[in-house]
Amino acid sequence: MILSLDPETIISAVTHALNEDIGRGDITTRSTVRPGVNARGHFLAKQDMTLAGLEIADFVFTTFDPHIQIESTASDGEFVPTGKVFARVTGDAHVLLTAERTALNFLQQLSGIATVTQQYVAAIAGTAAKIVDTRKTTPGLRMLEKYAVTCGGGHNHRLGLDDGVLIKDNHIALAGGVTEAVRRAREAVGHLHKIEVEVANHDQLREALAAKADIVMLDNMTPDQVRESVAIINQHEPTERRTLTEASGGITLANVRAYAEAGVDLISIGALTHSAPSVDISFKIKTA
Amino acid sequence: MILSLDPETIISAVTHALNEDIGRGDITTRSTVRPGVNARGHFLAKQDMTLAGLEIADFVFTTFDPHIQIESTASDGEFVPTGKVFARVTGDAHVLLTAERTALNFLQQLSGIATVTQQYVAAIAGTAAKIVDTRKTTPGLRMLEKYAVTCGGGHNHRLGLDDGVLIKDNHIALAGGVTEAVRRAREAVGHLHKIEVEVANHDQLREALAAKADIVMLDNMTPDQVRESVAIINQHEPTERRTLTEASGGITLANVRAYAEAGVDLISIGALTHSAPSVDISFKIKTA
Amino acid sequence: MILSLDPETIISAVTHALNEDIGRGDITTRSTVRPGVNARGHFLAKQDMTLAGLEIADFVFTTFDPHIQIESTASDGEFVPTGKVFARVTGDAHVLLTAERTALNFLQQLSGIATVTQQYVAAIAGTAAKIVDTRKTTPGLRMLEKYAVTCGGGHNHRLGLDDGVLIKDNHIALAGGVTEAVRRAREAVGHLHKIEVEVANHDQLREALAAKADIVMLDNMTPDQVRESVAIINQHEPTERRTLTEASGGITLANVRAYAEAGVDLISIGALTHSAPSVDISFKIKTA
Amino acid sequence: MILSLDPETIISAVTHALNEDIGRGDITTRSTVRPGVNARGHFLAKQDMTLAGLEIADFVFTTFDPHIQIESTASDGEFVPTGKVFARVTGDAHVLLTAERTALNFLQQLSGIATVTQQYVAAIAGTAAKIVDTRKTTPGLRMLEKYAVTCGGGHNHRLGLDDGVLIKDNHIALAGGVTEAVRRAREAVGHLHKIEVEVANHDQLREALAAKADIVMLDNMTPDQVRESVAIINQHEPTERRTLTEASGGITLANVRAYAEAGVDLISIGALTHSAPSVDISFKIKTA
């Protein structure tokens, strides 16, 4: 998995989230709980889930207080069944109480993404296709959410607009066609970048192949249209370095396997990140 | 509506999101589209929705280029039916292409929250209860998401841990009971703060009333248990300044009206912010 | 004491102050004192004072060099008599010399505030009133100065404009009267906030009581006028949850007891933070 | 006056102060005053004062809203008598209400410093001495406070530790004497820096003169001791480029003229910045 989270990204997100929640201080905890009390808390899965974000939850507590101890019995990317306690936190009760919600917010949302991703990955098991994400992520959490996708067994598409060339319908319209758009991109971008172009039909597909696009995104096609597109490509370039294909648009858990069986290399799904519901996790605290 | 978004919060979120997406530059647009081309784009609702975040989408474009013109035919908080074009953007094609995804990410997620909130508000129409949010928000987007809740007709609970006293089960356990927890809070917090305390049953409720809590959160009770709780309170304090009640936990679109009719003042729902799916909005561009 | 200083607030203030003083480097120390010399310094009270800011002075030194050792024989909130050495610092002579002035600037100004506050608190000893501060603080040092007030035995009013509702003369004028202003505030703000309103005379006081304000600020009244105001309130609402009173304006060490004896709950004094003179503390260094 | 305030310093201080006070929003103004109302406010001197910080107060309002109009009838450095309205502010009532306290906090504290400084300057009128400030400033406000000193007719000593060589008792002790300390400094610092050294008695003074110090600080001497010191210097170096003298320590409004008449070039006073009480200024608002 190439996308391991670097500490700086986590720390920045965690610090921002803690500041946002705590502001000038947790007035309830400060006023009701004596300082210096030790406590223990545990995270409990209240539904089946694929875990993501445990390291971040860990950072939430230790950013507050480096003396907090965390022990976990599961890791990011693992399946956790309903009822399992997957991590325990020990330390100052003030820290546990104040940081609890921020830790849960990360853990529940990222595990939500991993859980949904895993469902798509399972649905195409045995095919050659890969599930990939999109740039339809929560503003500010791009890298964390893309990491959660990998925890669920998915792969990452572009991390940002600087990270790959993907020529879409709007670019094609403004460039004056697929051929011209691909030609311009090849001339301008560095020699290490491949060029992907979105095609809406078989005419555009043939134009993209003639222009030697490295990848074609088959936009809003049915599984049958996708199957025909793959056939066209195989006819055109039977060599090993043939153009790759990506299916995109209108793909659900119900039809994803049909797309995979149609022969595409990549299936991209925005809902992995923009609509995954949080999973349910509880955190209970008692004196240590 | 007390929560109007201040420009600084928006600018900070927008700048962060743009940097995250654009990195060292949008290599596709720069290479395929000639500079200096003017274009027009329009936002189209692809499902029924309550709008939220239009001002933020506006900031996304104008942060890039102050010459971008935006005209809208709907405002935050309004219902927008499927098929309606609710805003048009005119300006440099590079800006439209590069900023499009970030603008959509904000708009789709915030309108998703407003749309779900509005469904809950509609479900309790005619009762005296209010729908309120929680602190179960996306890390880093707290204020924007709470703003979206108000666009959907909901109200805001605490904005953060410094913004109100809410004594929960974990605090009660560590303080040694409801009575002691409320007493400590009253002694320590400023004279402008009310004190809310979570109660799990009628014994705790009576203890909270005796301790003169200003609000009680009725946690994970059925509508019937809530109704009895309200009756206990009315018996205890028939005056105008009686203790308020908040129902919390296990509340869905299906049962929310039963809670409202049970007589609570506030109904808090985490799913407004942690599990609202994005709404579907498209953005199409053509030369101006 | 609910306002304990969180490390982040201190670190930010300390770092800013050190940068401001040191700029590109302490050219005197670097040029005149050999590197690697160990030294000892001690803080000596040159007048009677109530101590505040010792933890911050500590941070000033350790931000520079984590190996600096500090031992103190007094704590924030304690009385320190003239001539007492209340802390000793051991470590690299360069660090002691360069950080000395910044540490003293914090310590002298915060102890100045604590010392003045303590005089007001002592002056009303035995009454039911509390001394509270205001928002008339030094720009940038709000939280540190409010902390110093608590070291002197005072209490904190609002920490900022977001932290409580206080309707003042200017708001009343623009809202069209006390009744309307209170009504609007109650409708708009969250259920956890109380509402305080400033009244200038008994008519406004009665209007505030009718509007069910939670607290009234009695502005620029004499002790006798305050006493009458308290009587009016007690007549109006003999219940336990009666409206609280705050005296404000024109209060000095000479007359503060008269206000306290007039029966107010809170006495707010801007001079605690805006006009407290620094206390005199020396810091002498010798080789260790 | 060499110290004019650069916009960046002001903007940074103003932004920090506004954030500190406003936090998540001014809940009183937002809830009680309708948006879109225009208002007028005026600043009124409630005591005689020398004005400082008007440009900063201006920035406070315009940082919020560039449409705010400010007209003033006095400038920084001018005397303003009790009862004079010296500035008027027109614009959105929300902006005036929310920014008022921050503007006043700057204006009252900086004018306090200018007012005290002007009293010292007046006290030595007609002598050749100059009043200078010290590094005993409020952490974070160094440049603003030093600017206020110049508004009162004073001059600035070092702006920070990098801005001049001042060898004090602690440096002398650690360097092994005045001669060695001055020698080391001359060897190490750049050719554009003069060297000032603190002396506690006439022996140290003679040592400093022999070492060719450019300035001597006469520490905690009486006016008579200062007069003798000046005589020693005049004997030693009758040339035009003789060593300058600075009197420091124990100087008050009552004795400052005696020091000036003793022939020193500079008189430094920490109390200008560390103990000047705020002046009293009111700000009243009405609808425009």
Add this chain to the structure above:
Amino acid sequence: MILSLDPETIISAVTHALNEDIGRGDITTRSTVRPGVNARGHFLAKQDMTLAGLEIADFVFTTFDPHIQIESTASDGEFVPTGKVFARVTGDAHVLLTAERTALNFLQQLSGIATVTQQYVAAIAGTAAKIVDTRKTTPGLRMLEKYAVTCGGGHNHRLGLDDGVLIKDNHIALAGGVTEAVRRAREAVGHLHKIEVEVANHDQLREALAAKADIVMLDNMTPDQVRESVAIINQHEPTERRTLTEASGGITLANVRAYAEAGVDLISIGALTHSAPSVDISFKIKTA
């Protein structure tokens, strides 16, 4: 040219450079030149050069004062002969004097890079090869220096470690060989990235071709060795999508044409950015 400089990169570099130079203020200009004087300055080339950085110089002045007017008679990427005045600046004399050195520092260093790059580009005119830069750039100025390379007619290699896969000798050693390193990279990186691998001899070259590397970097080879390498590749893959070649190491103005004529696609030269001397430009000011 795909690398146009975005305003944010320029503003950040310019602000940092101005702060670094100006610190607490330009004491010479403030003290010697009256405020409010208008002046004109002109930039004069004192040697033949290819211009780069004019837009940045422009930002330096206008960041200080938006009223500064700049007119130029040449653009980035153009040849400017000795003695030509290529830009004139009009505005406040203080701004011109204070910002002059920072503007010149950018302009002289970036034009130095463009000038050297242009010499390499001219030296291979008529061949199919491209001159590309490396990551051997000045820390903090990567994007500006890579922009200057394009002004001189060069092309950009990777902008950073995240912007392309380049497997070097150290990676090969740690991965256990070219074959394994390429295999791992292909498996892990996104589908939009090509894979470049450094080879030191023909054995490694053949291994890289077998592993289907997209580009090979021919490291420290003579022009003859490069020619043989190109022949090996052409034999191996006669198709249009053959592996590209990059020559690297030991390339100078004297031998660069021999490399280009040996048939490589890319020639990378660290000295473009790490050793280009500044060009000589003067800036003279007179009253307007």
Add this chain to the structure above:
Amino acid sequence: MILSLDPETIISAVTHALNEDIGRGDITTRSTVRPGVNARGHFLAKQDMTLAGLEIADFVFTTFDPHIQIESTASDGEFVPTGKVFARVTGDAHVLLTAERTALNFLQQLSGIATVTQQYVAAIAGTAAKIVDTRKTTPGLRMLEKYAVTCGGGHNHRLGLDDGVLIKDNHIALAGGVTEAVRRAREAVGHLHKIEVEVANHDQLREALAAKADIVMLDNMTPDQVRESVAIINQHEPTERRTLTEASGGITLANVRAYAEAGVDLISIGALTHSAPSVDISFKIKTA
């Protein structure tokens, strides 16, 4: 040596440079090298050089991973001959591979400056003159480059515009002459600053002496003109505190000794920082 680098300056430059190079992650290393492998790297001089920046290279690695071990056999300011391994780094292979280029970029450029400076210093050995740098430094690296100058045996001129008064031709023109410019500066700047003025001929020199300038910069004079200037000064002020001289403009390794022998105190050379080529250093890694 007064200019020792403070950790904050280094950390800020290092962090910025690492972020610039690494962006979202080193995709080559992450994909080709297994995590958890230990490795050793060594820095090897590939030409004779004076070392500068070793501490910074150290920070580059340890900022990434505090467990990295670095041993060096040379220090900043020392001569290192071709072929010498002067430092070894041990630790996680990922850290070594990812941080290598940033470490080298600092080390090669700063050692380049130290190496050139040392050549100038050697060229004037035995004379009384000092080699000093200028403000012609790389934007953003001023302090590091000035530190490298001291490693080569040079001295530092002003660190910035706030750090000394240097009246140049443009100031003189706008002030209306040398006499007036010096007079204004003396009146306005603090008592700790000396005043340097640029003179272009003997008339201006005499004017500067009459105005009691502390230092004169002899601009673009030949060694003979410099010798005459020094004679004029010695005639004018035979005392110990005579005006210092600085030669500036057109000075090269070939003629620097002639300037030194002409009797100047300081010789300033922009090329030390603006045109020093990088030295050649390699870094090779193998498994530990």
